[in-house]
Amino acid sequence: MEYNYFELLERAYQKLKDVIKQEQIRWNPPIPHIEYVKNRTIITNFKQIANYLNRDPKIIAKFFSKELFVQTIIEGNSLIINKRVSYETIKKKLDEFINIFVICPVCKRPDTELIERGRKIYYIKCHACGSESPVNYEL
Structure with missing residues (x-):
């Protein structure tokens, strides 16, 4: 069976779409x-989030403290922020933390550790592609 360029391109796209969806x-x-x-x-589930991200809770707390200009306290499994902050802001700041401190800047995968x-x-050391990249953020 012979394919033309566009059929091959469409076939490759469909296969990649499934892989991306699984990822x-x-x-x-x-x-x-x-x-x-x-x-x-x-x-209330701060430690669970930190464990999932494979990051030290103190670093995440420090990030929130710096970004929100407020004192934070880790108490048990929770993070206490001494200010009323909306859910949207918390989610946005967590996403920023993930993009800066978790996601590999080279391959965009989360399989990293912070050194x-x-x-x-x-530095972010990626277990997927092997790269080591400096973090461009000062805590």
């Missing part, structure tokens, strides 16, 4: 569960 299903970070107590915002070299100098 998106494979990695799906937990949704933050938010509670409000007076003027505080509490992410600290020196004081406040971080």
Whole structure:
């Protein structure tokens, strides 16, 4: 059976579409569960999120603290933010953290670990493609 260029292109696209869809299903970070107590915002599943992202909870808390200009406290499995913050803002900041500190800038996969070299100098080491990239963010 002989294919022309466009048929081959369509066939390849269909196969890739299935692979991309499977990849998106494979990695799906937990949704933050938010509670409000007076003027505080509490992410109740914070440790679960940190474990899923394979990152130290202290680094994530520091990121939230710096981005939201507020003090954060890790207490048990929760992160307490000393300010009332909307769910949308929390989700947006978590997505920013993931893009900066988790996703490999070379292959765009989440199979990474964060390596600290020196004081406040971080690198993302990717287990998928083997690259090491500096993190362009100062905590």
